[in-house]
Amino acid sequence: MMRCAIVGYGFLGRALVKSLRESYGGRVKVTCIANSRGTLFKEGGVDLNQLPAELSEAVGFREVSPIDYLDKRWVDVLVELTPTNVIDGRPGIDYIRAAMRAGLDVVTANKGPLALAFDELMREAEDKGVLLRYEATVGGGIPVFTLHRYYLKSDKLISIRGILNGTSNYILTRMHFEGMPMDLALEEARMLGIAERDSKLDTEGIDTAIKSVILANSLLQAKKRLSDVKITGINSITLDAIHAAKEMGMTIKLMGLVEDGKISVEPRLIRLNHPLCVHGTLNAIDIIAENLGSLTLIGHGAGKSTVTALLSDLNDIARLKYID
Ligand SMILES: NC(=O)c1ccc[n+]([C@@H]2O[C@H](COP(=O)([O-])OP(=O)(O)OC[C@H]3O[C@@H](n4cnc5c(N)ncnc54)[C@H](OP(=O)(O)O)[C@@H]3O)[C@@H](O)[C@H]2O)c1
CATH class of the missing domain: 3.40.50.720 (NAD(P)-binding Rossmann-like Domain)
Structure with missing residues (x-):
């Protein structure tokens, strides 16, 4: 026992x-x-x-x-x-x-x-x-570390991209589908109890950066710290920008990116039909490995x-x- x-x-x-x-x-x-x-x-x-x-x-x-x-x-x-x-x-x-x-x-x-x-x-x-x-x-x-430990270790990992913060993804989803202004969507996230006590951790990309550092160190032995991450949050994303993306069959998502030995957090354009393009509070992690190619994991990031x-x-x- x-x-x-x-x-x-x-x-x-x-x-x-x-x-x-x-x-x-x-x-x-x-x-x-x-x-x-x-x-x-x-x-x-x-x-x-x-x-x-x-x-x-x-x-x-x-x-x-x-x-x-x-x-x-x-x-x-x-x-x-x-x-x-x-x-x-x-x-x-x-x-x-x-x-x-x-x-x-x-x-x-x-x-x-x-x-x-x-x-x-x-x-x-x-x-x-x-x-x-x-x-x-x-x-x-999402069993990303277990998957790595028991399955992916035999392959050479190249990069990781992730939608790792449910609150910012919820806000961007409400902006995209309902045309809701960011401050109202954040208020809604607070009322639903999704947001961190200090919601700046969500919207300024810090929570995504923390998780990207753990992914990079664990999966790619990157030896990085939070201070190594270039972070841009979602605060400057306007409804106009979301609307323009929508017109092209795309949207904007906050992503943690581990590629070419660097970690960054930034809003990125993504096609609406891309596997990584999840909505609401869902999280998604896309791993690219030499033999496996791309593998996308989707699931609930909290709760x-x-x-x-x-x-x-x-x-x-x-x-x-x-x-x-
Ligand atoms: N909630 C999620 O879905 C989720 C998902 C992934 C990761 N996490 C992480 O998991 C951890 C726990 O999350 P949570 O949602 O359960 O947090 P929480 O509801 O805020 O609970 C935190 C607990 O830690 C206790 N605590 C605070 N200071 C302590 C101390 N010095 N010694 C012993 N206990 C102490 C608190 O005590 P009191 O009860 O006395 O205040 C409380 O019981 C956090 O680091 C969070 O970021 C949470």
Whole structure:
């Protein structure tokens, strides 16, 4: 039985617990759950059916950091689900490092640590003989890293293009099909709860840049940082520009581009019938490889589809290390 600590009990932490309770129980035991206020630790396993809506109301919840519980005596895998911070990666990067130092494997959905210190973290994982999995960080439920690990590694990857931010894609879709002004479409995205708390991360292309860096480092060993990315967001795109594109059977999409050793984020014209041209909050990733040619993956970039990515990473670790 693989024992997990879930650090970060917001949208994804709760959705993961729900899945573990309903359909995945038995193979994974959760010994620790933490949020920003404290930690619930049960050496024999937290009863996921008895968790109150507020974690802090659970019997045994203590206002302490989970870091002391990230120890091989009680936990095998850290599932790190704290907020993304691209300034210094904290608190996620501290939890990930503490867990790996203690010999724990790690699954994370948190883009910050990987966008800031991909190579360092991978080296630390290798030095400690642990696995660090991050399928959920890019494209939500789209299995791009798993596909690379188990299928694409035999080919030579040439470039990656992606529509990687659901909010900006939603805004551009509303502009294209309904002729809605950008500020109204953004307001709608906020009301639907799609936009990041700081929507500049979406519209200024920063979220797309973060994900492009992780893709470039993971799939193309690019050794790039966020500061290496040339970023142009969608703020200057007018309805007139969208209309002109439409007249040519095209539209404008915000794309993360990894090509010729460079990473950039910019609005690009794309034909409406191109496989990469997805609408609404959908994400799409197009990989070009020497033998394979072009392969386009399409899926939901956020929401509960992301839980599939977390469970897949946990499953992979269980298969590689905990099941004979
Ligand atoms: N939501 C998605 O669809 C999605 C998709 C892909 C990737 N991600 C990434 O996955 C991560 C989690 O996303 P989410 O939507 O679940 O975020 P969220 O709803 O904001 O939840 C974040 C959780 O982290 C906790 N937290 C904050 N600071 C902490 C600290 N110092 N120690 C321990 N816990 C702390 C929060 O505690 P409180 O509850 O006390 O505030 C909260 O429980 C983020 O990095 C996000 O970018 C999310």
